[in-house]
Amino acid sequence: MTKIIINSDRLLEDLHSLRSFGCSGTGVIRPAFSAADISARHWLIKRIKAAGLTAKVDPAGNVFGLPPSSEKALLLGSHSDSQPQGGWLDGAYGVITALEIARASLECGGPPIAMVSFQDEEGRFSTLTGSKLFSGALTLSDADKLTDITGTSFSQARLSMADICQSEFIDPKLFSGFIEAHIEQGIVLDQANQDIGVVDSIVGINNEKFSFFGQQNHAGTTPMQLRRDAFQGLVRFTTELNLALADIVIDSTVWTIGHVQLHPNAASIIPGRVDFNLQWRDASDKRLTAMRKVIHNCATRISTELELGLEHHSFSSVPATVIDPQLMDQISSATAQLATDRWRHMPSGALHDASNLSSVMPVAMLFIPSIDGISHDFAEDTAIRHLILGAQVLAASVSR
Amino acid sequence: MTKIIINSDRLLEDLHSLRSFGCSGTGVIRPAFSAADISARHWLIKRIKAAGLTAKVDPAGNVFGLPPSSEKALLLGSHSDSQPQGGWLDGAYGVITALEIARASLECGGPPIAMVSFQDEEGRFSTLTGSKLFSGALTLSDADKLTDITGTSFSQARLSMADICQSEFIDPKLFSGFIEAHIEQGIVLDQANQDIGVVDSIVGINNEKFSFFGQQNHAGTTPMQLRRDAFQGLVRFTTELNLALADIVIDSTVWTIGHVQLHPNAASIIPGRVDFNLQWRDASDKRLTAMRKVIHNCATRISTELELGLEHHSFSSVPATVIDPQLMDQISSATAQLATDRWRHMPSGALHDASNLSSVMPVAMLFIPSIDGISHDFAEDTAIRHLILGAQVLAASVSR
Numbered sequence: 001m002t003k004i005i006i007n008s009d010r011l012l013e014d015l016h017s018l019r020s021f022g023c024s025g026t027g028v029i030r031p032a033f034s035a036a037d038i039s040a041r042h043w044l045i046k047r048i049k050a051a052g053l054t055a056k057v058d059p060a061g062n063v064f065g066l067p068p069s070s071e072k073a074l075l076l077g078s079h080s081d082s083q084p085q086g087g088w089l090d091g092a093y094g095v096i097t098a099l100e101i102a103r104a105s106l107e108c109g110g111p112p113i114a115m116v117s118f119q120d121e122e123g124r125f126s127t128l129t130g131s132k133l134f135s136g137a138l139t140l141s142d143a144d145k146l147t148d149i150t151g152t153s154f155s156q157a158r159l160s161m162a163d164i165c166q167s168e169f170i171d172p173k174l175f176s177g178f179i180e181a182h183i184e185q186g187i188v189l190d191q192a193n194q195d196i197g198v199v200d201s202i203v204g205i206n207n208e209k210f211s212f213f214g215q216q217n218h219a220g221t222t223p224m225q226l227r228r229d230a231f232q233g234l235v236r237f238t239t240e241l242n243l244a245l246a247d248i249v250i251d252s253t254v255w256t257i258g259h260v261q262l263h264p265n266a267a268s269i270i271p272g273r274v275d276f277n278l279q280w281r282d283a284s285d286k287r288l289t290a291m292r293k294v295i296h297n298c299a300t301r302i303s304t305e306l307e308l309g310l311e312h313h314s315f316s317s318v319p320a321t322v323i324d325p326q327l328m329d330q331i332s333s334a335t336a337q338l339a340t341d342r343w344r345h346m347p348s349g350a351l352h353d354a355s356n357l358s359s360v361m362p363v364a365m366l367f368i369p370s371i372d373g374i375s376h377d378f379a380e381d382t383a384i385r386h387l388i389l390g391a392q393v394l395a396a397s398v399s400r
Numbered sequence: 401m402t403k404i405i406i407n408s409d410r411l412l413e414d415l416h417s418l419r420s421f422g423c424s425g426t427g428v429i430r431p432a433f434s435a436a437d438i439s440a441r442h443w444l445i446k447r448i449k450a451a452g453l454t455a456k457v458d459p460a461g462n463v464f465g466l467p468p469s470s471e472k473a474l475l476l477g478s479h480s481d482s483q484p485q486g487g488w489l490d491g492a493y494g495v496i497t498a499l500e501i502a503r504a505s506l507e508c509g510g511p512p513i514a515m516v517s518f519q520d521e522e523g524r525f526s527t528l529t530g531s532k533l534f535s536g537a538l539t540l541s542d543a544d545k546l547t548d549i550t551g552t553s554f555s556q557a558r559l560s561m562a563d564i565c566q567s568e569f570i571d572p573k574l575f576s577g578f579i580e581a582h583i584e585q586g587i588v589l590d591q592a593n594q595d596i597g598v599v600d601s602i603v604g605i606n607n608e609k610f611s612f613f614g615q616q617n618h619a620g621t622t623p624m625q626l627r628r629d630a631f632q633g634l635v636r637f638t639t640e641l642n643l644a645l646a647d648i649v650i651d652s653t654v655w656t657i658g659h660v661q662l663h664p665n666a667a668s669i670i671p672g673r674v675d676f677n678l679q680w681r682d683a684s685d686k687r688l689t690a691m692r693k694v695i696h697n698c699a700t701r702i703s704t705e706l707e708l709g710l711e712h713h714s715f716s717s718v719p720a721t722v723i724d725p726q727l728m729d730q731i732s733s734a735t736a737q738l739a740t741d742r743w744r745h746m747p748s749g750a751l752h753d754a755s756n757l758s759s760v761m762p763v764a765m766l767f768i769p770s771i772d773g774i775s776h777d778f779a780e781d782t783a784i785r786h787l788i789l790g791a792q793v794l795a796a797s798v799s800r
Contacts, residue, residue, distance in 0.1 A: 186621025203620065207667060218775065219656040220603065220681050220749035221586030231657055235638045242632075256619035257631055258667045260660060267607060267658045267677040277667040281620050349620035375618065 002110040004101060004395040008388040011100045014047060015387065018080060018096060019088040027378030028088050032081040032120035032129070033061065033157040040080050044095070044117055045164070051103035053115070058169045059140055060133040061119035061161045065102055066174070069112035074398055075175040075361075076101055076113060078182055079121035079130065079353060087183075087380020089387075091121055093368070094181045097391045101398065113398060114175060118353045125154045131353035134169060135360045172360040177327055180354040180365045181394050183382055187373025188346060195389055196335045196343040197367035198328060201283035202355050203252075203347055204320035206292060209277050210299060212237070213309030216264065216272025230274040231262055233308045241298045248290055252347050255280040255291070283347045285320050321355040324362030327397075331366050334396035338389060366394060402510040404501060404795040408788045411500045414447060415787065418480060418496060419488040427778025428488050432481040432520035432529070433461065433557040440480050444495070444517055445564070451503035453515070458569045459540055460533040461519035461561045465502055466574070469512035474798055475575040475761075476501055476513060478582055479521035479530065479753060487583075487780020489787075491521055493768070494581045497791045501798065513798060514575060518753045525554045531753035534569060535760045572760040577727055580754040580765045581794050583782055587773025588746060595789055596735045596743040597767035598728060601683035602755050603652075603747055604720035606692060609677050610699060612637070613709030616664065616672025630674040631662055633708045641698045648690055652747045655680040655691070683720050683747045721755040724762030727797075731766050734796035738789060766794060 021043065022028045022036025030036040041063050048055040048065035056064045063080075067073050078094025098115035105113045119130035125146040132138035144155035158165070184190075189197050214228035238257060245255060259277040278295060282288050296312075303310035335343045346367065354363040368390035371381045421443065422428045422436030430436040441463050448455040448465035456464045463480075467473050478494025498515035505513045519530035525546040532538035544555035558565070584590075589597050614628035638657060645655060659677040678695060682688050696712075703710035735743045746767070754763040768790035771781045 184621065185618055186623075187626060188621075188623065191626070205620070217587075217773065218585055218750060219654065219658055219679055220605070220751070221584065221588075221775075222654070222749070222773065223586075223588065223652065224654055225651075226587055226591070229656075231660065232638070232642075235635050238632070238635045239639050251625075252623065254619065254622070254624055256629075256668075256670055258619055258662070258669050258671060259665050260631065260662050261665075262658070262660050265659050265661075267679050268656075269658050270656055271658060279619055279667050349622070350618065351620075373617070373622065375621075 002108060002399060004105045004108060004110045004399045006100050006104050006391050006395045008391070011096060011391055012384070012387065014096045014099060015092065017043065018092050022082065025378055026088065027380070028082045028086055029084065030082040030086070031084055031122065032124045033160055037081050038161055041117065041161070044080065047099060051099065052106050053102055056170060057161070057165045058134065059158065059165050059167060060130045060143070061158055061165060062130045062134055063117045064170055065099065065115040067102060067106060067112040067114055071112050072174060072176040073112035073114040075116055075178045076394065076398070077116035077118065078180050079119070080117040081120055081122050083122050083376050085378065086122070087375055087377060089183045089380055089382055090185065090375055093183055093387065097181045097394055100391055101395045104395065110399060121353055124148045128351060128353055128356055129154070131356040135172065135356040137356055137359065175361055177324060177362040178354060178357045179327060179331070179363070179394065179397065180352055181390050182352060182365060182367060183375060183380070184367040184370045185350055185375035186370065189367060189369035190371060190373055192344070194342045194344055195339040195369065195386060196393055197346040198332050198335055198343065199348045199365035199367060200323055200328060200345040201347045202321035202323070202352060202365070203281040203283050203349050204285050204288050205279065205281050205318045205351065206288050206315070207277065207279045208315045209275065209313040211273060211275045211311045211313070212303065213273050214271065217270045219268045219270055222270060227270055228307055229270050230308060231271040233302055233306050234260070234274045234276060236306065237299055237302045240302065241295060244294050244298050245291060248287065248294060249282070253282045253287065254349060281349055283320050318351060318355070321358045321363070323364050327362055327364035331364055331393065331397045334393050338393050338396060366390065402508060402799060404505045404508060404510045404799045406500050406504050406791050406795045408791070411496060411791055412784070412787065414496045414499060415492065417443065418492050422482065425778055426488065427780070428482045428486055429484065430482040431484050431522065432524045433560055437481050438561055441517065441561070444480065447499060451499065452506050453502055456570060457561070457565045458534065459558065459565050459567060460530045460543070461558055461565060462530045462534055463517045464570055465499065465515040467502060467506060467512040467514055471512050472574065472576040473512035473514040475516055475578045476794065476798070477516035477518070478580050479519070480517040481520055481522050483522050483776050485778065486522070487775055487777060489583045489780055489782055490585065490775055493583055493787065497581045497794055500791060501795045504795065510799060521753055524548045528751060528753055528756055529554070531756035535572065535756040537756055537759065575761055577724060577762040578754060578757040579727060579731070579763070579794065579797065580752055581790050582752060582765060582767060583775060583780070584767040584770045585750055585775035586770065589767060589769035590771060590773055592744070594742045594744055595739040595769065595786060596793055597746040598732050598735055598743060599748045599765035599767060600723055600728060600745040601747045602721035602723070602752060602765070603681040603683050603749050604685050604688050605679065605681050605718045605751065606688050606715070607677065607679045608715040609675065609713040611673060611675045611711045611713070612703065613673050614671065617670045619668045619670055622670060627670055628707050629670050630708060631671040633702055633706050634660070634674045634676060636706065637699055637702045640702065641695060644694050644698050645691060648687065648694060649682070653682045653687065654749060681749055685720050718751065721758045721763070723764050727762055727764035731764055731793065731797045734793050738793050738796060766790065
C-alpha cells in the first residue's frame with residue numbers, strides 16, 4: 001500500500017489563497033459566475049496544472065483536475081462558489097483537500113486521484129446546478145433557461161467563462177467513486193467534542209406549502225365562539241403535528257415551519273388566511289412518505305374541526321442518498337485510526353453535490369466540525385487541527 | 401309627551417344622497433377631508449339649514465346642526481367619513497338618523513335635539529380624531545402635527561375646509577347627553593335573528609407587541625432537541641394562553657393575534673425571532689388588567705421553558721366606556737315596545753365616537769344588524785326595515 005502523506009502547510013496556504021477571492025472580512029462573497037468566482041476558478045486551474053494534473057472545465061464551469069492515468073480515478077471534491085454572503089470553508093474545504101490529496105498521491109506514486117470544484121452548488125440558479133449537469137439530472141438546455149433573482153439566465157452567466165470551458169461534459173465513467181469532505185454546518189460534532197463525522201446517509205427533503213382559510217373579521221365585534229381564525233388553525237396544527245410525528249420519527253429526523261404569512265396581518269383583524277411552509281428531512285424515503293401522510297391527516301383533521309379551508313401547494317421532494325458501504329468502511333477505518341474514539345457515524349442533514357453523484361457512481365462523505373455549528377455566515381470557522389485532520393483521514397481512506 | 405314621528409322615506413332618501421358622495425359600486429371611498437368627504441359635509445350643511453337647524457362647523461371639521469332653543473339639547477350623531485374603501489352605512493347611518501330625528505322633533509314641537517357628524521372617525525390621522533378634539537382628549541395643536549400615511553398633516557388637511565369652519569369648538573356643555581346609532585359591524589344580531597342591540601358598554605382595548613428570540617439556524621443540520629425555534633415558542637404561548645385566559649374571561653371577551661412576523665421567514669431556516677401583536681378587549685378595565693397579568697406570566701413561563709428571549713414593546717390601552725344607565729333605560733324601553741322580544745343588551749366590541757364623549761356628557765348607543773356581520777367592506781349592508789326600525793327606536797327613546 002502506498003500511503004499518501006499530505007502537506008498540511010500547502011493545504012492551509014491554498015485554503016487561504018482561495019479565501020482571498022471575494023474575501024470580505026472573515027467571510028467570502030463568491031456566488032457562482034461572479035467575478036470573484038471566475039477568478040478563483042482561474043487560480044484553481046493554475047494550481048491544478050502546477051500539481052501535474054490536467055485541468056478541464058466543462059460547459060457548466062465545473063473545474064476538474066485529472067491524473068495522468070488510464071485507470072479509473074477516484075474523484076474527490078466539492079464546490080468553490082459561495083452563498084451570497086458566506087463562510088470561507090463551505091465547499092472550499094472539500095475542493096482544496098481534494099487538490100492536496102490528488103497532488104500528494106501523484107507525488108508519491110499513489111493511486112489515481114482526480115479532483116473537482118462543482119459550480120453553483122449554493123443555488124444562484126438552482127441548488128447543486130453543476131453536479132446536476134455532470135450527473136445528467138439536468139440537461140444543459142434546461143439549465144440555460146434558469147434565471148437568478150435579477151433575471152440573469154444560466155446561459156448568459158456561463159458566457160463569462162466560455163473562453164476556458166470545453167464543449168463536452170466529462171464522462172462520469174472515468175471515475176470509480178466520489179468522496180466529498182465538508183464542514184458539518186451543524187453543531188453535533190462541536191457539541192459532542194468530536195473530530196470527524198463519517199456520513200452514513202444524506203437526508204431526503206420533502207417540502208410542502210399549505211394554506212388554512214378562515215373568515216377575516218373585526219377583532220372587536222366577532223365573539224370568540226363565532227371566529228374562524230386561520231392563525232389559530234396553524235397553532236393547533238403545529239401542536240398536534242409535533243405530537244403525531246413524535247411517534248414515527250428517529251432522533252435525526254427534523255421538521256421545520258420556517259415561513260408563515262398571515263392575511264391581512266393586521267393587529268385588529270382576525271386572520272382570514274395563513275400560508276405556511278413545512279419542510280421535513282430524514283435519511284429514509286419511507287419515513288419521509290409516512291411523515292407526509294401524518295402531516296396531511298393532521299391538517300385535514302384540524303381543517304374539519306375548526307371549519308377552515310385547506311389547500312396544499314407545490315410539494316417537492318429530494319430523495320435520500322445511499323452512501324456506498326465500501327467507501328464508508330474505508331473512511332471509518334481511517335477515522336478510527338486517526339481520531340481514535342472522537343468520531344461518529346452521522347447523517348448529513350444538508351444536501352451536497354455527493355447527492356447528485358450517487359446516481360452515477362458510489363459516493364461517500366466525511367465531516368469536520370463547525371465551531372458553534374455556524375455556517376452560511378461570515379462567522380463560519382473550524383479549528384486548524386480539524387482542517388488538517390480531515391485531510392489526513394481522507395488521504396488515509398483513499399491510500400491503497 | 402310629544403312623540404317624534406320620523407319620515408322614513410326622507411330618512412332613506414338622505415341616506416342614499418350621502419352614499420352618492422365617493423360612491424364606488426355599492427360602497428364608498430370617503431376618507432376624512434377627501435374631496436368626497438368635504439362635498440358630503442357641504443351637502444349636510446344644506447340639509448341642516450333646510451331643516452331649520454343652525455349649521456356650525458368646528459375647527460376639526462365636525463359638522464353640527466343645533467336647534468333654536470335656549471335649553472340644553474340632546475346630541476345625536478356619528479361620523480360621515482369612511483374607511484379608505486368602506487361600506488355605505490358605517491357612520492353615515494347614525495348621522496342621517498340624527499338629522500331626521502332633530503328635524504322631525506323641530507317639526508312636531510318636540511324636545512331640542514341637536515345632531516353631529518364627527519370628522520376622521522376612521523383614523524386617517526388618528527382614530528376618532530374629531531370627537532377627541534370636541535371632547536378635549538386631544539388639543540388642536542397636537543392634532544395638527546398628526547400625519548396620514550402619505551405624510552399629509554392634519555393642519556394641511558383641514559385647510560381644505562377652512563372656508564366653512566369657525567375658529568372655536570362647540571362647548572360640550574350645550575348638550576345634555578349623546579346617543580349614537582350605528583350598524584353593529586358584527587354578526588351577533590344577524591345570527592340571533594334580532595332587530596336591535598342596546599349597547600350596555602363599549603369595550604376597552606389593550607394592545608401589546610411581543611418578540612420571542614431563539615437561535616436562527618439551518619433547518620437540515622440542527623437536531624430537534626438542540627433547536628431554539630422562536631415560532632414554536634409562539635405556538636406554545638398561544639396554546640397555553642388560550643387555556644389560561646379561559647379561566648378569567650366572559651363570553652364577550654375577545655383576544656386576537658392578528659399580526660405575526662417570522663425572521664428570516666425562509667423555508668430552510670429555523671426562525672430566530674418572531675414578532676407578534678396581541679390585542680384583547682373587554683368591557684371591564686379590571687378584567688383587561690387581569691388578562692394582561694395572565695398574558696405576561698404565560699409569555700415569561702414559555703420563554704423560560706424553551707430558553708427563548710422575550711421582549712415587550714409598545715403597550716397601549718383604551719379604557720372601557722361607561723354607558724349612562726338612564727339613557728340606556730330610555731332606549732331599552734323604546735326598544736321593548738317596538739322590537740318586542742327581538743333585541744338584546746350587548747357590549748360594543750368596536751370603539752365609537754361615543755367613547756370620547758363619555759368624558760364630557762352621559763352617552764348611550766344602539767345597534768342595528770349588519771347582514772352577515774360584514775363591515776369595513778363594500779358588501780356592508782342592513783335590511784331596509786332595520787334602517788327604519790333603528791331610527792324609530794331612537795326617536796321614541798328621545799321623545800318626552
